[in-house]
Amino acid sequence: MPISSHIHRIARSALDLIFPVRCASCEAPGESPFCGPCADTLVPLPPGCPVCSVPGEDEVLAALRPRRCGHCRERAPPFAHASAPYLHGGALAEAIHRLKYEKREDLARPLGVLFEACAPPRADVIVPIPLHFSRLRERGFDQARLLADEASRRFGLPVAGLLVRTRATGQQVGRDRAARERNLRGAFAVCGELRARRVCLLDDVLTTGATAAAAAQALLDGGAARVEVRTLARAP
Ligand SMILES: [Zn+2]
Ligand SMILES: [Zn+2]
Numbered sequence: 346m347p348i349s350s351h352i353h354r355i356a357r358s359a360l361d362l363i364f365p366v367r368c369a370s371c372e373a374p375g376e377s378p379f380c381g382p383c384a385d386t387l388v389p390l391p392p393g394c395p396v397c398s399v400p401g402e403d404e405v406l407a408a409l410r411p412r413r414c415g416h417c418r419e420r421a422p423p424f425a426h427a428s429a430p431y432l433h434g435g436a437l438a439e440a441i442h443r444l445k446y447e448k449r450e451d452l453a454r455p456l457g458v459l460f461e462a463c464a465p466p467r468a469d470v471i472v473p474i475p476l477h478f479s480r481l482r483e484r485g486f487d488q489a490r491l492l493a494d495e496a497s498r499r500f501g502l503p504v505a506g507l508l509v510r511t512r513a514t515g516q517q518v519g520r521d522r523a524a525r526e527r528n529l530r531g532a533f534a535v536c537g538e539l540r541a542r543r544v545c546l547l548d549d550v551l552t553t554g555a556t557a558a559a560a561a562q563a564l565l566d567g568g569a570a571r572v573e574v575r576t577l578a579r580a581p
Pocket of ligand 1: 371
C-alpha cells in the first residue's frame, strides 16, 4: 500500500473516532446518510406539477401530460420551477427535524449528498432562504445556508447571501396558504447586486411554496433574471 493512502486511512479512522458515521435519522452506526431500513423510507419525488412539483393526483397521467396544478394555473408563482429529490416524510423528515430543532448542524453535510439525486439547477448562483436574525440567534446557525454550501459543492455554483428576512414571520405551520402568503408579504429584501443573474433559491423543505414565492418575488424585483427553487424535500 502506498504510504499516502496508508496515512489517508489512518486519518480517516481518526476522523471516524471523533465523528463516527451514523444514520442521520436513527443513529445506527456505520451508514450515512441513512441506514438501510431508514433509506427504504425515502420516496423519490413522483411526477407532478411542472412548476411547483406538487405530486400529481394520477402519477402516470401527470408524467404523460404534464399539467400545472390548480394553484399554479390560478396564479403562477414568481419562481420558474421548484423541485426536490425526495418527498418530505419518513427518515428524511426526521433527519431534517433533528438538523433544525436539535441543533444537529453536523447533519447538513450527509444530507447534502441527497442533492445528487436531482438535476443541477439552471442558475448562476445559489441563494439560501434566510432566517430572521432573531431566529438565527436562537438556533445558532442557518440550516438553509449550510445546505446551500453542500448544494454548491455538488452543482459547482457559488453561494451568495443576497437576501435578508426583514421581519420575523413566526411559524408557518398551522396557517393555510392564504394566511401564509399574507404573513410573508414583504418579508424579504435583497442585499447585494443581482445583475440579471439566474438564482437558485435553496431551503430545507418546500411546503405550500409561500415562503419561496415571497423570496423569489424579492429577487425578481431586485433584478434577478430567473429564479428556481431547490429543497431537500417536498411536502406531499
Ligand atoms: Zn436509520
Ligand atoms: Zn403547481
